[in-house]
Amino acid sequence: MSRNILVVAESRGGSLRNVSYEVLTAAKRVADGGVITAVALGSDSPGYAESLGAHGASRVYAVTNPELDTYTTDAYFQALYQVIQEVNPDAVFMPHTAIGKDLAPRIAARLGVGLISDVVDVEVRDGQVVFTRPIYAGKAFEQRAVTAGTMFATIRPNNLPIDASGSTSAEVLPFTASCKDLRTVVKDVVQKMAGRVDLTEAKVIVSGGRGVKSAEGFAPLQELADLLGGAVGASRGACDAGYCDYSLQIGQTGKVVTPELYIAAGISGAIQHVAGMSNSRIIVAINKDPEAPIFQIADYGIVGDLFEVIPLLTEEWKKVLTAV
Incomplete structure (x- = not known):
């Protein structure tokens, strides 16, 4: 038919x-x-x-x-x-x-x-x-x-x-469409860039939670995301703490994403956040707490300090990408 x-x-x-x-x-x-x-x-x-x-x-x-x-x-x-x-x-x-x-x-x-x-x-x-x-x-x-x-x-x-x-x-x-009696007219657009790559269309997302501890803590995550041609996201906890803008928030009240690779760094795995990323193809969780709920949905889990693990991952990826 x-x-x-x-x-x-x-x-x-x-x-x-x-x-x-x-x-x-x-x-x-x-x-x-x-x-x-x-x-x-x-x-x-x-x-x-x-x-x-x-x-x-x-x-x-x-x-x-x-x-x-x-x-x-x-x-x-x-x-x-x-x-x-x-x-x-x-x-x-x-x-x-x-x-x-x-x-x-x-x-x-x-x-x-x-x-x-x-x-x-x-x-x-x-x-x-x-x-x-x-x-x-x-x-x-x-x-x-x-x-x-x-x-x-x-x-x-x-x-x-x-x-x-x-x-x-x-x-x-x-x-030519007839657009009459418009109640809203945009005079100017002031756009705040959420990131270098659109979160909802990114193939790779490196996301940070409260474990990043500060706005500066997102720097190594951004470096890894840039290396992989991806985007940086965040949990609501990180946004609420003022570490990053709410435009990066992933979760039930934020953006819903389905990248090929999702790296969750310092994210505990609250239900609200999981709702926004659980359908990612591959999930890698990095957390110091081996009992963190995020490990229950992760394909790969790394128990460790994200500030040690992320730079190591970045260096290894550099070697892999250089060899290709």
Whole structure:
């Protein structure tokens, strides 16, 4: 059964986010010969067409309204709703990011359809699309299917492999959306950099807890993260203690991450933190307390002082990377 899918592409700083390509992967799994249409919002959107085409999109709606250069709920809601009305897709997929979590429920409510959020896997089973998503803070997973109406889902970053086997010849369709009666207008953006690499899309994360003892204690963690091309994260305890900014917080009330490698240094493993990183591919725990709960979910555990272990790991990685 062929399905026409609309994918909402998300950009940041003039370039597409990796999760946009992961959403296209989800679309390709379920389209079954149907048309995959991507929509990109903002003045730079026509420039994304080639990349979106290379990852599976047949058509790209480029909505170039200047009101869409910076995200506001009102403008994006109006623009995306109009595109959906124009395309009339069988399914709408978008990233499960801060923007997606704000926008998707509003669009779904306006369309009068259900929303399956935070999807980590998509498959077609006996002709029916089945979505897998975590529940109970990642302790279990549930599978859901839409039996009637438009499918609407948000895809969690860093869970689906990027499939760059598209045609690279996506048709660009300029689209002007009517954005009226905007209640919010962004005059200026003052952005505080959370880190060199986006936490939610990082393949490697080196995270620190109260055990880092100070803001300066994050320096060796940052050195290791930079060496591995990763990002630095933190537990809520470290943020509450003032060791780092809350933009680095990983956990139930922070960011949810699923890197290939997660190194937890000086983190005890409270439930709140584990909820945000337990689905990481490989977890390495470093803690002086051999009874720390973090060891219960770790693939590898190192009992020791992080200020001794992290520099040793950094030196060993330097040797490995130099030899490659």
